[in-house]
Structures are given as structure tokens and as C-alpha cells.
Amino acid sequence: MCGIIGYIGNKSSAPIIIEGLKKLEYRGYDSAGLAVIHDSKISILKYKGKVSELKERLGKQTLLGSVGIGHTRWATHGKPSQSNSHPHSNCSGKIVVVHNGIIENFIELKAELLKQGCKFKSETDTEVIVHLIGKYYSKDLGIVPAVRKALKELKGSYALGVLCIDEPEKIVAVRQDSPLIIGVGKKENFIVSDVSGILEHTKRVIYLDDGQIAVVRKDDIEISDITGNKVINKIDKVTHKAEHVTKGKFAHFMLKEIYEQPQILSKIISLYTKSKSTIDFSNCSLNKEFLLKVQNVIIVACGTSYHVGMVAKYALESFIRIPVSVDLGSEFRYRDPVISDNTLVISISQSGETADTLAAVREVKKRGVKVLSICNVLGSSLVRESDYVIPIQAGPEISVASTKAFTAQMIVLYLLGIYWGGIRGVLSKNYVKNAIEILRSIPEKQKEIFNDEKNIKFIAKRHLHFGAFLYLGRNINYPIALEGALKLKEISYIPTEGYASGEMKHGPIALIDEYRAVVCIANDSFIFDKMISNIQEILARKAKIIIIATKGKVQLKDYTKEIVFIPEIEETFSPLLTIIPLQLLAYHIAVLKGYDVDKPRNLAKSVTVE
Ligand code: AGP
Numbered sequence: 001m002c003g004i005i006g007y008i009g010n011k012s013s014a015p016i017i018i019e020g021l022k023k024l025e026y027r028g029y030d031s032a033g034l035a036v037i038h039d040s041k042i043s044i045l046k047y048k049g050k051v052s053e054l055k056e057r058l059g060k061q062t063l064l065g066s067v068g069i070g071h072t073r074w075a076t077h078g079k080p081s082q083s084n085s086h087p088h089s090n091c092s093g094k095i096v097v098v099h100n101g102i103i104e105n106f107i108e109l110k111a112e113l114l115k116q117g118c119k120f121k122s123e124t125d126t127e128v129i130v131h132l133i134g135k136y137y138s139k140d141l142g143i144v145p146a147v148r149k150a151l152k153e154l155k156g157s158y159a160l161g162v163l164c165i166d167e168p169e170k171i172v173a174v175r176q177d178s179p180l181i182i183g184v185g186k187k188e189n190f191i192v193s194d195v196s197g198i199l200e201h202t203k204r205v206i207y208l209d210d211g212q213i214a215v216v217r218k219d220d221i222e223i224s225d226i227t228g229n230k231v232i233n234k235i236d237k238v239t240h241k242a243e244h245v246t247k248g249k250f251a252h253f254m255l256k257e258i259y260e261q262p263q264i265l266s267k268i269i270s271l272y273t274k275s276k277s278t279i280d281f282s283n284c285s286l287n288k289e290f291l292l293k294v295q296n297v298i299i300v301a302c303g304t305s306y307h308v309g310m311v312a313k314y315a316l317e318s319f320i321r322i323p324v325s326v327d328l329g330s331e332f333r334y335r336d337p338v339i340s341d342n343t344l345v346i347s348i349s350q351s352g353e354t355a356d357t358l359a360a361v362r363e364v365k366k367r368g369v370k371v372l373s374i375c376n377v378l379g380s381s382l383v384r385e386s387d388y389v390i391p392i393q394a395g396p397e398i399s400v401a402s403t404k405a406f407t408a409q410m411i412v413l414y415l416l417g418i419y420w421g422g423i424r425g426v427l428s429k430n431y432v433k434n435a436i437e438i439l440r441s442i443p444e445k446q447k448e449i450f451n452d453e454k455n456i457k458f459i460a461k462r463h464l465h466f467g468a469f470l471y472l473g474r475n476i477n478y479p480i481a482l483e484g485a486l487k488l489k490e491i492s493y494i495p496t497e498g499y500a501s502g503e504m505k506h507g508p509i510a511l512i513d514e515y516r517a518v519v520c521i522a523n524d525s526f527i528f529d530k531m532i533s534n535i536q537e538i539l540a541r542k543a544k545i546i547i548i549a550t551k552g553k554v555q556l557k558d559y560t561k562e563i564v565f566i567p568e569i570e571e572t573f574s575p576l577l578t579i580i581p582l583q584l585l586a587y588h589i590a591v592l593k594g595y596d597v598d599k600p601r602n603l604a605k606s607v608t609v610e
Helices: 013-027 051-060 106-115 126-136 143-151 253-271 288-293 303-320 355-366 381-385 404-423 429-450 453-463 475-492 501-506 528-539 554-558 575-592
Strands: 003-008 031-038 041-048 067-073 095-103 156-164 171-176 181-184 189-192 204-207 212-217 220-224 273-275 296-301 324-328 343-349 370-375 388-391 468-473 496-500 516-522 544-550 563-566
Touching (some): 003 013, 003 156, 003 171, 003 212, 013 031, 013 051, 031 051, 031 095, 041 051, 067 095, 143 156, 171 189, 253 273, 253 404, 253 575, 288 404, 296 355, 303 404, 303 475, 343 355, 343 404, 370 381, 404 575, 429 563, 429 575, 453 544, 468 501, 475 575, 496 501, 501 528, 516 528, 528 544, 563 575
Parallel strands (some): 343 370, 468 516, 544 563
Antiparallel strands (some): 003 189, 031 067, 095 156, 156 171, 212 220
């Protein structure tokens, strides 16, 4: 996903923009650029490649100027190239724009602008924005009214930063379905796609809402809505610290975030429990009376968050005994779902900006259905558009491959289910107390698995050369097979499928041969023997087997030496442990293959476009 940063103040803007772009690199990108205004001249520097290359080139030609905008581009329209990189300028060169989002009617707009004599230099949708603004702009009219006029013709999603040579004392910022935040400094201000880009300068931020235009000067911020009415947005304070956004002693953010899970889960448990036997969501906007009326739950999410939703289906249904279904946001938004009365939609999203999840939520809101969001980013669109929110408080997740957010979202849903089952009278006080006890034991049990990392690394080394993997799991660990497979494929690029092991005979067994590695999640379970039969069928076809098993199941060593043991745990809660070896296995295979673990090819940290 693209990243935007802008600075206006008394310091030189270029170095601040470059450092900010580095902090936004984790979002995924293929090119970077910036534009600054100095002495009534706009200078643009942009390249296909890394921010570090941009920094190097900047070293050769200092860009002076205390107002500037920068951008990391994740290609949607037009291949990664210098000409397609942002910022884009209009024909006169007086106006430059950076953009995050997609202009859905750019083809017709471009055709019109070409007819009117505009010269395009790129294949991007973004370039129509700057030419449209240029078309309306005149010194008499001014840049803000020109932007407003252009916006009226745009369809789609856009976060914009705009500079105009004749009005160098301002940055114009616009937000529509793509996040944009204003950083409020002292005699300096910023615009940014997410706060991690400016944390070292300020923690005071203003989250722009859809349809809002901000005129950002170094000592003043004026926000108005699409019709031009002035609005006052409150200034929020960002809670997490700048150091959250560094790797510390770890080689990659992904490994750091895997290791952060025990402390984060401990924090979440203490956040949402009042005592050893009481779960407390009173500081969330969760309404107990409302929950008691709910008769049906639909979970919508994408990617890893969808896998959390699948685990939650098993857990919630066992705790609250009402039907829970799980939908991919991208499917739900277009299938005109039948939603019965007293339905609660639960959306799960780390970023709170995933376009498909947001669209699904907007669809149900239109029908008057209440939405509870489980999210990691407080200022996100999803949080602001939901009726109820339970923040997961996992701190910024930088690595594109989601790990700590996965278990953080999961434990919040376990807590919600146990709380809900308790108030519905399905779960006894004693069960609630025991369940809380089990959750409290998870962090230490995760740490025990970390002690086996060396073994996991050896297993990774021995399976590096396999051209394809199959992950199998049953019951509440079927989603973990899917998540483990997603982790491996998205950072190692090895074709990997996750499957319900009961489905093996319905097709996947045809894949099994000596060239295939099969990961079996064979934790203690009431259907453990079924997994053993799967293992025997797989071995009979000479595939290599890796087993995730519960400590003590030494008989599994008869099948393979590639075993990672997890501590004993009640099956319902086992996904919080079975996922750990799979996160580490994917990590080590990708590192051994020499890939960019934190920024895998073609992926973005938050998919804010369809
Ligand atoms: C998971 O490792 C991926 N990064 C991706 O599938 C991600 O989970 C998905 O895009 C959903 O993101 P969200 O949780 O921010 O909505």
C-alpha cells in the first residue's frame, strides 16, 4: 500500500520526508519520491527502487525548502518505473500531487483531459488528479478551490497531498476512503498515511475523516468538509512509542513480533480482566444488554484476520451456543447476504483500513446491523465506523506477515466468548474462572516453544528445497493449517496449501508423493487418532512429514523425527500455541532462502484497495 508524508515548518523538509518514508517502508512499495518548494521553484526527485537509493541521490543534490511531500508507491495502475512514481505534476509544473488509493473513473477523466490538450507523462490513475486540479487552478481562484472542484469529478479512494508553487506556505491534504493523518508539531506540521512516519516528531495527531480537506500551514491547520464548511477535528495523542517501530535486537520485525506475543497476550488479559474470575470490557463501548439480545453472529475479515475468525467460530459457538458464520470481506460485500434480526457482525482487522473488510462493514451498517470491531489501530476507519470496538493493543505491527496481531485478535475473541457465555448463563462461574486461568498460562507456554526454535530452524533447513507444502489440521486447528500455509507462502513464495485433514481423501491425497512436505497439526484432541490415520496414509505415499504435537506424545517419533512439541493445553485454546511453531518455520525458511521477510514481494501491509 502507498505511503504519504509531508512536512511544513522551519526545518529543511527533504531529510524529514526521507526519514518518514523509511518508517513507512513496511507498508510495501516499489518506488519512492518527493517534491519540495524553494525559492518559488518545485524540485522533484523520484525513482523506481528503495528509499535508501532516493536518499543516496538526495545526497548528490541537496533539495532545499521547508515544505515538501513524499511518497512510497505500491503499483496499481502502471508498472513500477520512474515516470509512474509519485509526486506527479501538472502541465505547467506549478502543482504536484501524491496519492494513495484508486481513481475508479480515471480512464474517462484521462480521455477528457487528453482532448483538452493535457500531456500525460505516466500510466497512473494519479496523474489525472494533478491535471484536473491544474485545469481549474488559477492564481485568482487559488489552489484550495481548484482542489475542491477537481474532487467533485473523482470517483474512488484517495488520500492526497498537494503543493502549489504560488502558495508555498501550505500543504493541501484530502482524505476519501484512504487514511490520512495530520501531525501537529510546534511551528511545524505534518501529513502522513500512518503515525509511524512522524512519531519521532510528534505524538499529537488529527485523523482526517472522509470528505475532509485540510490546509496545513506551519502554524495553523484549517479543516473543512467537501462543501467547504469549517470543521474542528479533535487532536488525539498517539500512545505507542517511537521505539516500537524499530527491530531492537532482532534481525527482522517479523521475528521481533513473533517474540512479542507472550507479553502482548499478558497485557491484553490484564487489560480485559478485573480479577482472576471476571472479564471486564467496561472500558470498551460494549453493551451487555445488547449482547444478550444477539441471536446470530457473522464474522467478516480478510487474510490472517479471516483465519482468526475461523478459530473464533469454533470457540465462540462452544462458549455462547449461538450460530457463528465467517465470511471473507471480499465475498461478503458482493453476495447480498441474508442477515436475520438480532445479528451482530464482528469485523476483525489489524490495520482497520482493509478495503474489503471496510466495504463489508459499510454494507451491513446500511442495513442497520450493529458492528463490533476487533482492531489494532485506534484511529483507523474501521474503528471510527463501528458501533462497538475492542482494541487489541498489540502495538504497531510492522512486518507484512501478521503474527502478533493474529494471536492478539484471537485472545480478545476468546475473552469475549467466555465473557458472553458467562452473561448468557451458558458457562458456569467455575468454567469462566478456569478458562481465564488457561488463558493466563498461554504466554509462558508460548515461551516454552521459543526454547525449541533451534530445532525448528533445523527442520526449516532440512525442508528448504521442497517445491510445495501441504498443511493439515482438524477441528479448531484447521484454520491454523490455513494460517500456517499463508505464513509460509507469503514470505517464502513456496506454493503451500492449507487443508482440513478430513478432506485429504477428497482430493489432496493425489498431491502426496516424495516431493511434497506435509505439516500435520497433531495436538492432543478428541480426534487425535484421525490425524494419526492421515499421517499413516501420507507416509505410505513417501511424503516428508513435519508434526506439531503435544508434549508427551513420544510415539509420534515412530513416524518422523521432524516434530515440534507444544505444551499441554485444552484443545479449545490450542491455536494460541500451535501457530507459534508454524510462524517460526515460515520465518526461518524465508530467511534461509534469502528473501525480504518483512517486505515480501507484491504484498502490502494493509490492502486499502480492492
Ligand atoms: C497476513 O499475514 C497478511 N498480511 C494479510 O493476509 C492480512 O492479514 C490481510 O490483508 C488483512 O489485513 P487486516 O488484518 O489489516 O485487515
